[in-house]
Amino acid sequence: MPHPHLPIEVLATSRQPLGMPPARFLRDYWQKRPLLIRGAFPDFAPPLSPDDLAGLACMDGSLARIIRHDPKRNRWDVASGPFDDAVFAKLPKSHWTLLVQDVDKWDADTAALLDAFAFIPSWRIDDVMISYATDRGGVGAHVDQYDVFLLQGLGQRRWAIDASANPSTDFREDVELKLLKRFSPTHEWILRPGDMLYLPPGIPHDGVATGECMTFSIGMRAPSAAEMLADFAHGLAEQLPEERRYADPDLHAVRATGEIDDTAIVRAAKAMPWFHFDAGRQSRKRTNGIAAASLRTWFGCFITRYRVAQVPVPRKRPIDRDMLARKLPHSVLERDPWSRFAWCRDGRDASLFVAGHVHAAPLAWARALSGRAREFDGGALAKLPQRARGVALLADLIDAGHLRMRRRR
Numbered sequence: 001m002p003h004p005h006l007p008i009e010v011l012a013t014s015r016q017p018l019g020m021p022p023a024r025f026l027r028d029y030w031q032k033r034p035l036l037i038r039g040a041f042p043d044f045a046p047p048l049s050p051d052d053l054a055g056l057a058c059m060d061g062s063l064a065r066i067i068r069h070d071p072k073r074n075r076w077d078v079a080s081g082p083f084d085d086a087v088f089a090k091l092p093k094s095h096w097t098l099l100v101q102d103v104d105k106w107d108a109d110t111a112a113l114l115d116a117f118a119f120i121p122s123w124r125i126d127d128v129m130i131s132y133a134t135d136r137g138g139v140g141a142h143v144d145q146y147d148v149f150l151l152q153g154l155g156q157r158r159w160a161i162d163a164s165a166n167p168s169t170d171f172r173e174d175v176e177l178k179l180l181k182r183f184s185p186t187h188e189w190i191l192r193p194g195d196m197l198y199l200p201p202g203i204p205h206d207g208v209a210t211g212e213c214m215t216f217s218i219g220m221r222a223p224s225a226a227e228m229l230a231d232f233a234h235g236l237a238e239q240l241p242e243e244r245r246y247a248d249p250d251l252h253a254v255r256a257t258g259e260i261d262d263t264a265i266v267r268a269a270k271a272m273p274w275f276h277f278d279a280g281r282q283s284r285k286r287t288n289g290i291a292a293a294s295l296r297t298w299f300g301c302f303i304t305r306y307r308v309a310q311v312p313v314p315r316k317r318p319i320d321r322d323m324l325a326r327k328l329p330h331s332v333l334e335r336d337p338w339s340r341f342a343w344c345r346d347g348r349d350a351s352l353f354v355a356g357h358v359h360a361a362p363l364a365w366a367r368a369l370s371g372r373a374r375e376f377d378g379g380a381l382a383k384l385p386q387r388a389r390g391v392a393l394l395a396d397l398i399d400a401g402h403l404r405m406r407r408r409r
Contacts, residue, residue, distance in 0.1 A: 006028055006029075006033065007035075008033070008034060008035060008036060008163070008187065009035075009036040009038065009189070010035065010036070010037055010038070011037075011038045011039060012037050012038060012039045012040045012042070014042070017037075017040050017041070017116060018037060018040065019035075019037050019038075019040075022119035025119075026119070029198065029200075030147070030200070031147060031200045031201065032200060033163070033200065034161055034163055034187075034197065034198060034199050034200065034203055035197075035198045036189055036191075036195070036196075036197050036198075037195065037196045037197070037198065038195050039194050039195065040116075040151070040194060040195065040196035041116070041151060041193075041194040041196065042194055043194065044151070044152075044153060044193045044194035045193075046153040046154050046193075046214055046216075047107060047109030047110050047112070047113070048103070048107060048109075048110060048130065048214075050132045050154075050212070050214065052107075053098060053100055053103075053130055053132050053214070054083075054088055054098065054132070056100055056103065056106055056107075057081050057082065057083050057098060057100050058081070058082055058083050058084065058085060059082060059106075060082055061082075062081060062082050062100060062102075062106070063081070063100065063101040063102055064080070064081030064082060064083065064098065064099065064100045064101070065078055065079065065080050065081065065098075065099045066078075066079045066081070066083070066087070066091070066096060066097070066098050066099075067096065067097045067099065067137075067138075067139050067177070068091075068092070068095060068096040068097075069095045069096070069136075069137070069138065069140070070095070071095060071136075075175070076140060076175045076176070076177055076179065078176045078177060091134075092134075093134060093135070094134045094135040094136050094137065095134065095135075095136050095137055096133070096134055096137050097131055097132065097133040097134075097137040097138060097139055097209075098131065098132045098133075099129060099130075099131045099139070100129065100130050100131075101127055101129045102127045102128075102129070103127070103128050103129065103130045104127055104128040105127070110128050110130070110216075111128070113128060113151070113216065113218070114128065114218070117149070117218060120220075123221070124220050124221055125218065125219075125220060125221065126146070126219045126220055126221040127218075127219060128216055128217065128218055128219075129216075129217040129219060130153070130214060130215070130216055130217070131214065131215045131217065132212075132213075132214050133157070133209035133212070133213050133214075133215075134209065134212060135209055135210070135211050135212065136208055136209060136210075137208070137209045138206065138207050138208040138209060139177065139207075140175075140177060140179040140180075140206065141160075141179060141180040141183035141204060141205070141206035142177065142178055142179055142180060142204070142205070142206070143169055143178075143180065143202060143203070143204050143205075144199065144201060144202075144203075144205075144219075145201050145202065145222060145224075146201055146219055146220045146221070146222035147198070147199070147200055147201060147219075147220040147222070148198075148199050148217055148218065148219045148220065149196055149197070149198050149217070149218040150191070150196065150197040150198075150199065150207070150215055150216075150217055151194075151195075151196045151215065151216040151217075151218065152191040152192055152193050152194065152195045152196070152213070152214075152215055152216075153193060153213075153214040153215060153216050154193060154212070154213055154214035155193075155209065155210070155211050155212050155213030155214065156190050156191065156192055156209075156210045156211060156213055157190070157191050157207050157208065157209050157210065157213045157215055158188065158189070158190050158191075158207070158208050158209075158210055159188070159189050159190075159191055159197055159205060159206070159207045160183075160185035160187070160188045160205065160206050160207075161185060161186065161187050161188075161197075161199065161203055161204065161205045161206075162183060162184055162185050162186055162203065162204040162205070163186045163187060163203060164184070164186055167184070167202075167203075167204045168180065168181065168182045168183075168184070168204070169202075169204065170182065180204055183204055183206060185204075185206070190210065191215075201222065236272075240273075244271060245271060246267060246268060246271045247267065247270075247271070248264075248267050250263075256367055257370065257371055257372060258341060258342050258343055258366075258367065258369075258370025258371060258372075259342075259343055259344065259345075259367070259370070260296065260299065260300055260303070260342050260343065260344040260353075261344070264299075265292070265295060265296055265299060268295075268299050269295070293346075296344050296351070297351065297358055300342055300343075300344060300351060300353035300358060301353055301356045301357065301358055302356070303340075303342060303353070304340040304341065304342050304353045304354060304355055304356055305340075305355060305356030308338055308340065308355065308356075309338070310338040311338065311355070311401075312336040312338060312339055312355070312400065312401030312402055313401045314399060314400050314401045315398065315399050315400075315401065318395070318399050319395050319398050319399060319405075321391065321392065321395050324391055324394060324395055324398070324405070325387075325388075325391045327378075327405070327407075328378040328379075328381060328382045328391065328394070328405075329378055329379045329382045330378065330379070330407060330408055331378035331405050331406065331407055331408060332375050332376070332377065332378060332405070332406055332407075332408050332409075333375065333376040333378055333381070333394065333398075333403045333404070333405055334374065334375050334403065334404045334405075334406065335373075335374050335375070335376070335402065335403055336401060336402050336403070336404070337374070338355070339354055339355045339401075339402040339403075340353075340354070340355060341353070341354050341369055341370040341402075342370055343361070343366035343367065343369075343370045345363065346360070348363065349361065349362060349363055350362070350363045350365075350366035350367070351366075352365075352366040352369065352370070352393070354397060354400075354402050355400075355402060357400075359393060359396065359397075361389075361390075361393050362384070362385065362386040362389050362390055362393075364384045364385055364386070364390075365381070365384055365386070365389075365390040365393055368380070368381060368384060369397075376403075377408075378405070378408070379408075381394070
């Protein structure tokens with residue numbers, strides 16, 4: 001999404017390798033818009049040859065892939081290393097790429113390239129990945145979720161990007177790689193040795209070699225929110241003593257077995273000192289930025305998955321819903337012994353938790369299925385309100401292997 005008054009292509013100088021001061025680049029382009037920098041590394045000579053890169057791809061511990069493209073069938077094949085020397089001898093003359101990650105960890109001269117990016121915090125830089133491609137080789141149109149500088153090291157590569165405001169980001173489902181279903185480039189360039197293309201996250205792009213070429217990709221670290229949260233929680237868990245546990249010294253006799261009520265959620269929060277939870281059934285209530293409904297959903301999934309040694313076996317074929325509705329009054333439903341059920345209220349309905357998964361359910365059905373019984377009378381279930389939704393719920397649980405239906409003896 002280039003700004004109409006900002007250039008998308010600039011020429012580097014000896015004093016300004018970015019074509020501008022780093023402060024201006026960070027202000028106007030970093031994580032905002034792409035930029036092609038002609039001559040960013042003048043008279044650039046790659047620190048590694050294609051043979052050196054192939055040798056590295058054969059070493060134990062290297063992270064390497066070979067990607068081949070069949071243009072006639074539009075198929076892509078991915079093989080992971082380390083490789084044997086014989087693999088390269090069998091490759092075709094065109095339409096393939098070798099990718100080797102973390103080359104800067106193996107080669108000091110490659111690592112020296114990172115000195116040019118000293119204006120970026122060192123902990124933000126992930127690695128230098130080098131790709132060698134034969135004529136018309138590439139990895140297909142795709143999107144990266146991190147910043148990357150693409151430095152042309154040998155030969156030429158045609159780069160195309162889609163810098164429109166709302167590019168298509170749907171992926172193909174028939175290939176191992178995350179390739180775009182549709183790619184409509186707004187800009188195309190031929191990059192020569194020393195030219196560098198900067199791409200912020202989310203910009204669809206495609207690079208295709210025109211003859212033999214090498215590209216050096218300087219990628220940034222951009223952990224997902226899910227990764228950070230999981231690691232943060234793991235770190236907190238390591239600090240807690242084993243004797244700190246979920247506790248309910250104020251427990252009262254339950255009126256509905258299997259229900260996770262607000263008091264249970266408050267007790268769970270007390271066991272986790274970083275939460276300060278104010279009980280309430282409204283989803284707008286929050287705990288340190290976490291909605292009360294999210295905490296309930298997490299706890300319901302967690303507690304029905306906790307310390308389960310086995311998982312049920314799903315049905316090979318989905319059960320016929322109409323047949324289930326007809327036979328339900330004359331059937332018995334058996335619960336898999338490893339499947340735990342619990343529920344909590346969700347307005348007039350309920351959230352039913354089964355073995356770590358949540359299902360929207362009619363309240364009466366959630367209460368009936370969360371009892372202590374290992375078997376449920378299908379006739380009694382068939383008389384519950386919202387029968388159609390209830391039968392659909394049963395079908396999902398049967399398909400997943402949590403319930404098995406048999407004729408009443």
